[in-house]
Amino acid sequence: NEKKKLATVPPGMYTTPFSIKLPPNLKPSAKDGDTTEVRYYITARAKTPTSVKIANSVSNLTFRVSGNVIEEEISKHKEPKQFGNHKTYSSVLQSNSGTIDVTGSIPRRYALAGESIQLMLDIYNNSSCTVTGITVLLACVVHKNDTSREVIKFSNALDFSNPVSNGETLQYVVDVLVPEDAVASVIGELWTRTYRIFLKVLVRGGxxxxxxxPGFYVVRDPTKQLPAVLANISDEANQSFCVPAAPPEP
Structure with a gap:
């Protein structure tokens, strides 16, 4: 914040009160290892109108910005998302042929630490192979620069073992739990911490x-700001859909 607040201190007195309004989309304080950090501090400097210098005239006070309920990021990740993949099998030696289609949806791509998010998953097996299970992994992905990426496997969320044979269609509801101690997502220019959900459909014979x-946003909200942010996003969306009334006819 480049705004300067000045206070005149008469002889024999001192004053300390001040207030600073933090920007609404301020990124949270964060640290990853020994080299990567998001840190905030307030600087106070004492000056005199004379040439006399004051010892220790600069004071820095470090403080933490807790939570990462950033309206722009919540709005970006709140919409449902469809996903899917398919594979075609063709093997003369193993007599495998046909296609397996996997489609799914997620209601939103953000969740509070400690919260569960549900995935809907449909498997259409039109092949001679057998689907033997599904594994789901929530992973933390840390980008420290343009050439470095670190993937931290967070937790195995699920492992199904219901076989899906040729001609069968099955629907799964998958609960993905974000652990209570999950570190908040950080979106920055030189450093990001995001989350991804990796699914794997296990196939016997192929x-x-x-x-x-990609792009799952883990939220920490110690000051309970999320309901107000969601309400504001909803109000803005409703206003954008409002159609002005037609002017009265002359």
Missing amino acids: ANIPISL
């Missing part, structure tokens, strides 16, 4: 089918 859902 190659497995991978699916990746």
Whole structure:
């Protein structure tokens, strides 16, 4: 914040009160390892109208910005998303042929730490192979620069073992739990911490089918700002759909 607040201190007195209004979309304080950090501090400097210098005239106070309920990011991740993949099998030696189609949806791409999010998954097996299960993995992805990417496997959410044979169609409801101690997502220019959901459909007699859902936003909200932010997003959406009334006829 480049705004400067000045206070005159008469001889024999001192004053300290001040207030700073933080921007609404301020990124949260965060740290990853020894080199990557998002840190905030307030600087106070004492000056005199004379040439006399004051010892220790600069004071820095570090403070934390907790939570990452950023309206822009919540709005970006709140819409449902469709996903899917398919694989065609053709092997003369193993007599494998046909197609397996996987489609699914997620109601939103953000969740609070400790919250579950449900995936709807449909598997259409039109092949001679057998679907033997599904694995789901929530992973934290850390980008520290343009050439470095670190994937941290977070938790195995689910492992189904219901076989889906040729000609069968099955629907799954998958609960993906975001752990209570999940670190908040950070979206920055030089450093990001995001989450992804990796699914894998396990196939006996053919190659497995991978699916990746990028850009999952993990929210920490210690000050309970999320309901107000969602209400504001909803109000803005309603206003954008309002159609002005036609002017009265002369």
